[in-house]
Amino acid sequence: MKITAIETLRTQEFANVIWVRVHTDAGFIGLGETFYGAGAVEAHIHDTLAGRLLGRNPLHIEALHREMLNLPMAQSSTGAEYRSASAVDIALWDVFGKVCNQPVHQMLGGLCRPKQRVYNTCAGYGYVRSNNIKPVSNWNRSDIGGPYEDLTGFMTRADAVAESLLESGITAMKIWPFDPAAIENDGMSITPTQLKAAIEPxxxxxxxxxxxxxxxxxxxxxxxxxxxxxxxRWLEPYNPTWYEDPIRMNSPQALAEYARSTDVWVCASETLGSRFPYKEMLDRDAMHVVxxxxxxxxxxxxGRKIAAMAETYHRPFAPHxxxxxxxxxxxxxxxFSQPNTLIQESVRAFYTGWYNELVTTMPVIKDGYVLPMEGPGLGTELLPAVFERSDLIVRRSAA
Structure with a gap:
């Protein structure tokens, strides 16, 4: 089997989301995705990676993974090179599952549990439906879009959001009410008024x-x-589960100092690229949740190597x-495939909302748990409507 073409698709509406489709001469097509800087990712895939991948066997995933990252500029980061390789890698696993007629979680080792607990990140319907995703005080807050506008919700009526989540069986939520003060004061101070507003939720x-x-x-x-x-220290009386990315994730020593200063778990972090910076953090006892x-x-x-490494340090894994x-x-x-998974992040405004505009099948989330995906590969495809969008940008490299 050979890779015959690599195709990228992105839209103007979801300006930072980009999909990759890996085509094979056996008729299997793998689907992958990444986020942020879609134009840069597109360019790297076609201008650099395509020449390394076309004609290769898509089932040689480890070899292709190494080939994509064996570049001077692809060194343990979450830059465009790593995001590009991530999207292609996910597509290759989708191909692998389809070839074997098994779900990807089976290809990764099989189910470790029949259902997986989720938490709700309290984003809203407009959270990424924009090209402007830099940290701002409102992150595109809105009361328009649907019943789960949890971003406006946690900032103004966090009690009602918590009650609504509990009614659906979800018993964990993630919020970020300190962001407005951090943005306004460059992360260096907080006024009494700002502190009161941040503590209120x-x-x-x-x-x-x-x-x-x-x-x-x-x-x-x-x-x-x-x-x-x-x-x-101010938040400890409210018994939070974890503190996520309190500082920039570029100093294991600084994060370790932070971790020693509190009894609350430190969660870090989707901003780390490859397993190597995770090892530095783990060696310093700087993170509790990976x-x-x-x-x-x-x-x-x-990702599975990061999870396995976390397990060797007796740390739980929590996919972002x-x-x-x-x-x-x-x-x-x-x-589902990792024995040390603590909890899976989810956004109900997304999985009940705009995700359904883009893919054929969504996971079943019920009573605070997600159920395994069924069907070969990832178990989902882009909807036909995506290919008919007037704002669709498609680029294709072929052998």
Whole structure:
């Protein structure tokens, strides 16, 4: 079997999402995805990777993974080179599953559990439906779009959001109310008024539902170390489950200092590329929960190595999702196949909303758990309507 063509698809509406389709001479087509800088990813795939992949056997996944990352500029990052390789790698696993007529989670070793617990990241319908995804005070907040506008919700009525999630069986939620202050003050300080506003969602949640809801706190790497340590202490009375990316993930020593300053778990981080920076963090006891985004950090091939390494350090694995539907589904396959998966990230505004505009099949999420995907490969395809969109940009490299 040989790779005969590599195709990329992106749209103007979802400007940062890009899909990759790997075509083979046996008729199998693998689907992959990554997010952010879609134009740069597209260029790298066609201008650099296609020449290395066309004519090769798509089932030689490890060899192709190494080939894609055996470049001077592809060194343990989440840059365009790694994102490109991640998307192609996910597509190769999709081909592998289709060839064997098995789900990807089976190809990765099979199910470790019959259902996987999820938490809800409280993003909204407009969170990535824009080219502007830099951290801003409102992250495209809106009351328009559907019943699960959880971004506006957690900032203004966190108690109601928590109650709504519990009604559906979801018992963990992730919020980031400190972002507005971090943006305004460059992550160096917080005023009493800003602190009160940032603490308010935690107070509302605990008052409304007590300890029935776990709260994960996302900081988006926006704070310097002294302020991050202060905020950690202020939040400890509210019993958060983890602190995610409190500082930039470029100093194992600094993150280790932060981890020692609090009893709350430190979660890090989808911003790390490849298993090597994870090892540096683990060696320093800087992280408790190992999070990886398969669309950024090397695909399923690298993701399972990161999960396995986390297990050797007795750390849980928690796949990231706040991107697109194919990456979400790939993360779910990884979650089920890894024995140390703690919980799977999900966004109900996405999986009940715009994800359904793009792919044929979505995972079943019920009573706070996601069920395994069925069908060969990833178990989903791009909808025919995607190929008919007027804003679709397609590029193809063929042997």
């Amino acid at each position: 935690f107070e509302k949640i605990r008052k409304a539902v007590g300890d029935k809801m776990e709260i994960m706190v996302e900081f988006h790497s926006l704070w310097n170390l002294p302020m991050a340590k202060k905020i950690a 999070m990886a985004d398969l669309c950024w950090t090397g695909g399923l091939t690298e 999702d706040c991107i697109g539907p194919v990456g979400f589904i790939a993360g779910i396959h990884a979650s």
